[in-house]
Amino acid sequence: MEKVLNINLKVWRQANPEVAGRFEEYKVETSPDSSFLEMFDVLNEQLINSGQEPVAFDHDCREGICGMCSMVINGRPHGPKKAVTTCQLHMRSFNDGDTVVVEPWRADAFPVIKDLTVNRSSFDKIIASGGYISVNTGNAVDANSMLIPKDDADTAFEAATCIGCGACVSACKNASAMLFVGAKVTQLATLPQGKAEREKRVVAMVNAMDAEGFGACSNTGACAAECPKGIPLSVIATLNKEYTKAKMKGF
Amino acid sequence: MKFLSFLFTSSIGRKLVMGATGLFLVSFLLVHCGINACVFVNDGGETFNAAADFMSENFFIRVAEIGLFLGLLWHVFQGLYLWLTNSKKRKAKYDKASGNENSKWYSRSMGLLGTLILIFLVLHLKHFWVVSRFTDHITSGDETLFQEMIEVFENPWVVLIYVLGCISLAYHLLHGFWSAFHTLGIDHKTYTPIIKSIGTAFSIVIPLIFALMPIAMHLGWIS
Structure with missing residues (x-):
């Protein structure tokens, strides 16, 4: 049986x-x-x-x-x-x-x-604030016309596997969304198409994240440990770096 | 200076302040520990008193002391503010908590550990800093700072509080040292493991040397 x-x-x-x-x-x-x-x-x-x-x-x-x-x-x-x-x-x-x-x-x-359903539109608002590329990319160009180092492609792809489920927020003692925002910022800022708007994007996304009521990161690593896609904690270091650089440039 | 307002208003800005002031305080710990370790020469405090005199009379050290207190206060108040605001981001708590499955307890307890260190620090400043700077107890030549240490550490309760303070400091540093670099945006496949190793060694060695002073003096190993 x-x-x-x-x-x-x-x-x-x-x-x-x-x-x-x-x-x-x-x-x-x-x-x-x-x-x-x-x-x-x-x-x-x-x-x-x-x-x-x-x-x-x-x-x-x-x-x-x-x-x-x-x-x-x-x-x-x-x-x-x-x-x-x-x-x-x-x-x-x-x-x-x-x-x-x-x-x-x-x-x-x-x-x-x-019951078990929660409203995650706060994530949508963060994406709407800048988690995209605002240029018309046109037709697909020849793969070799834009050279991207393998390491950069891998970093961007790893960050892009984020499915935006919110497990990072639910695991974090501070209910911080920095793994999610870090993944989006890392994915876009690592590739040439996303670099053009990197400063404007990171400042807008962090402002939206703060406005939506998420907490501040304290690097416990709970988010990365619970992430179903294995997004590494290093995306938060990248987010911190991108944000600080943008702020120092006056964005 | 308006562009620096993010250090007070944004989540990442506030964390940046915690990391930068934290590393500044780490540099102070190194100097403080180095000077105090002179008591282990065990020459009746001669070497230690000479070092302490240099620190109290040097103009640059006196100026740096003001910076140290400003850095400490910024770290304390920003930390308390973050602890308070972060704890309000999840009003409905989980029924079943399993934080140990995904993170270390001390990484989740930085606010508590910091508060314990602060309580210790108030007592510590009262014992030595206030006595040497705001009374003529030491400057008048009645007693050296070394003799003051021997006297203070006669009390076993004081020794216990100092040791507990050092343990809190050790765990605070065990997360804080590496975390500060991460917050400042440093993540590197070669350097980050080195930073983590140095951080672990620092968090064990420095508080251990500090804790050994009251213990050694209380037990009469140093006199």
């Missing part, structure tokens, strides 16, 4: 941003091969069948690239595994009879919408 795991869930339930939330306890029978979100699908079917309100949670691609899923599982954003999103976490990472506490991202800049 196929192995079955009995999981005791303690899930944050909150009807809307205005009311106080509370934890509810549920029991779910699940396959070890099921993903964490599929386990939640089973829970929601149980809840619907018994006439209760299903748990609201964010999800989209379910293949670890969209950055929508956002659960703090036993105190860890995206659960106990390294460099894995909630949707790619499987129930085989848990034992039969485990009690699993599931909470939403917690930060004043990410207010709860309902």
Whole structure:
């Protein structure tokens, strides 16, 4: 017979941003091969069948690239595994009879919408403030007409793997968004296309980050340790450097 | 000077101040530790008193002292402000905290460790700085600074507080030394590991030398 795991869930339930939330306890029978979100699908079917309100949670691609899923599982954003999103976490990472506490991202800049879903439009506002290149790039040019050293391409690509999920903010004791902003600034400032606007961009993005109510970084490294894409802490040093240079130039 | 206002208004500017003043205070620790280590010569305080006299009479050292206090106050107040504001960015707390899974406790406790050091510092300044600068106890030749140290460290409670102060300093430096460079934008695949190693050595050796002074004097190893 196929192995079955009995999981005791303690899930944050909150009807809307205005009311106080509370934890509810549920029991779910699940396959070890099921993903964490599929386990939640089973829970929601149980809840619907018994006439209760299903748990609201964010999800989209379910293949670890969209950055929508956002659960703090036993105190860890995206659960106990390294460099894995909630949707790619499987129930085989848990034992039969485990009690699993599931909470939403917690930060004043990410207010709860309902249950486990939070409003992450503060990230959108940071991107809208300058996280792009405002030139018409036209047709793709010949690859050899713009020489980019391999190291720079690798640094930019590594930073560009950020999916903007917000795990960094949820892990940080200061609810700081500097790993996210650092990743975007590093990605754009390392490549020739992004260099033209680097000063204006970094100042605008840091201003937006501060205005949205994120905290200041204290280099604990929790963000990089919990990042599902393994964005390194060094992007924050790059952000600090880019910002200070821009400020000294009068931007 | 308007372009420098970011040091007071932006998150990165404020952190920059913490890193720069922190490294400035690290340079002071090195000098302070070097001078004080003269007590280990164990010549009845002759070498140490000569060094202390030089420090108290040299014009440039006196000017640097003003800079030191300004740097210290900036570090303290900016630090307390950041601690207070950062702690307000997550009003709804997690039910289950697991910070130890992703970071070191001392890196998350810089505000607390700094406050413990500050409390120690108030006592420490009262013991030696106030006595030597604002009373004629030392200058009148009644007693040397070395004799004052021997006297102060007769009290076992004072020795205990000094040792606890040094332990707080060690953990504060263990995160702060490397963190200051990172905040100043320095991250390099060759130099950062070197900075981290120097930081670890500094955080162990300097507080250890400091802590050994009250212990050695209390136990009569130095007299």
